[in-house]
Amino acid sequence: MLVNKKIISRFSQYREVLLKFQEMGLSKIFSNVLGDAVGVTSAQVRKDFSLHGISGNKRGGYQIEDLLHELRSILGKDKVHHVVVVGIGNLGRALIQYTGFDKEGIQIVAGFDIDPAKVNKRNRIPVYHLDELNKYVCENQIQIGVLAVPDAAAQSVCNIMVDSDIKGILNFAQIRLIAPEDVVINSVFLQMELENVIYFVNAMENKCTRCRSS
Amino acid sequence: MLVNKKIISRFSQYREVLLKFQEMGLSKIFSNVLGDAVGVTSAQVRKDFSLHGISGNKRGGYQIEDLLHELRSILGKDKVHHVVVVGIGNLGRALIQYTGFDKEGIQIVAGFDIDPAKVNKRNRIPVYHLDELNKYVCENQIQIGVLAVPDAAAQSVCNIMVDSDIKGILNFAQIRLIAPEDVVINSVFLQMELENVIYFVNAMENKCTRCRSS
DNA sequence: TAGATTGTTAATCGATTAACAATC
DNA sequence: TAGATTGTTAATCGATTAACAATC
Structure with missing residues (x-):
């Protein structure tokens, strides 16, 4: 499934800004103000909203409360989302120990690993053996999982998750996972993100050298 | 600075594929074969290369060795890049403990934290106090840093890094950092990536419900 | 009413792709 | 030479933006 990350990232940002405006006591907002705050044009704001069936008043702009209500539901913040983490290596452990997701309605409820030594059901967030994933996911109706296993195991663990x-x-x-059409896959390639930084630092350096020498 | 992540991610993938082809004993490759392997058109491949001054032979395709040589230098893999990690929380610790970067020429050489309790100079990768960042970065000519501190501290720590x-x-x-034009910033918003998955799972569910009911 | 803002259509922009002349 | 592939130009596509009619 192909995802348009940009629009959802804009919605997240609209929401953040609107929450701040609301805190400041405002009740309505115009597309150009919101656009400025987020760094997009007013047309973008209006189009984003209109495509999601959110409408304002021709004269009075948008009601912040209405917008936030819609954004809550668009972003799925109207319910708590339970998430499992599969693969309790360094990264997986970091994720289950991070407590910042909770306030955004994302709750990491369990970890899974193939290594029995990592199993620990008495943690704040329990870690189970991978064999128990299927049962746990069914019983707790989990829809979302984080995959943080080594590359070589990723596809087969992905299959297990999909089966569950x-x-x-x-x-x-760092691989392109293959999964059925109806499963949403979003990949974060940390090494590539770092390589990106390195590439552009290099590129910038070369440009400057050229500038100086010319 | 605005970065075109797509092209560099394609270059990374070209490189991976070419390394495999080379291992299989091939010495030259055509744009359509490489494109197929990476999932892009042959025109894309040729354009990417030609824009970076890499040329092939009208008849014989591209020499794999030449390509790899160019890609090495484009991606900065012709030298080892030293990287520091600032903020040794769960994520920062996961990054300095991860050993997979090394084989790609990325070496994490030190961590920094404001909490004296996290300082430990006898680790495989030593952790110093944030106050020592400036000195360390100058002495070791570090160009690249990972910022993994809490949101509230991020901008001020970013400033320290830029000053160094x-x-x-x-x-x-989870904030947009402000930095001078000549500093490359690449942000990974993990929470947003997770929210993305949640959004599209929700969206898909609604679509299916609608399909079924209609 | 006059003025201002939305909602939407048409124009623009950038990136990707198709097509084909150049040429090995 | 005939055939095949590059390198590049023109066409296409999708996303963003400008512009403006509708209307509060």
Whole structure:
């Protein structure tokens, strides 16, 4: 499934800004103000909203409360989302220990690993053996999973997750996962992100050298 | 600085595929074969290469060795890049413990934290106090840093990094960092990536419900 | 009403792709 | 030479933006 990350990232930002405006006591907002705050044009704001069936008043702009209500539901913040983390290596452990997701309605409820030594059911967030994933996911109706296993194991673990009826995977392995059409896969390639920085630092350096010498 | 992530991610993939082809004993490759392997058109491949001054032979395709040589230098793999990690929380610790970067010429050489309790100079990768960042970066001519501190501290730590003459930052804090034009900033918003998955799983579910009911 | 803002259509922009002349 | 592939130009596509009619 192909995802348009940009629009959802804009919605996240609209929401953040609107929450701040609301805190400041404002009740309505115009597309150009919101656009400025987020760094997009007013047309973009209006189009984003209109495509999602959100309408304002021709004269009075948009009601912040209405917008936030719609954004809550668009972004799925109207319910708590339970997430499992599969692969309790350094990254997986970091994710289950991070407590910042909770306030955004994302709750990491369990970890899974193939290594029995990592199993620990008495943690704040329990870690189970991978064999228990299917049962746990079914019983707790989990839809979202984070995949943080080594590259070599990623596809087979992905298959297990898909079989367990997980519908969305945030993948940290450096491979393109293959999954059915109806499963959402979003991959974060950390090494590539770092390589990106290196590439552009290099590129910039070369440009400057050229500038100086010319 | 605005980065075109797509092209560099394609270059990374070209490189991976070419390494495999080379291992299989091939010495030349056509744009359509490489394109197929990476999932892009042959025109894309040729354009990417020609824009970077890489040329092939009208009849004989591209020499794999030449391509790899160019890609090495484009991707900065012709030298080892030293990277520091600032902020040794869960994520920062995961990054300095991860050993997979090394084989790609990326070497994490030190961590920094404001908490004296996290300082430990006898680790495989030593952790110093943030106050020592400036000195360390100058002495070791570090250009690249990973920023993994809490959101509230991110901008001020970013400033410290920029002052120390770090030229590229991989940022994990959920804020838009402000930095001089000549500093490359690449941000990974993990929470947003997870929200993305949630959004599209929701969207897909609604679509299916609608399909079924209609 | 006059003025201002939305909602939407048409124009623009950038990136990708198709097509084909050049040429090995 | 005939055939095949590059390198590049023109066409296409999707996303963003400008512009403006509708209307509060």
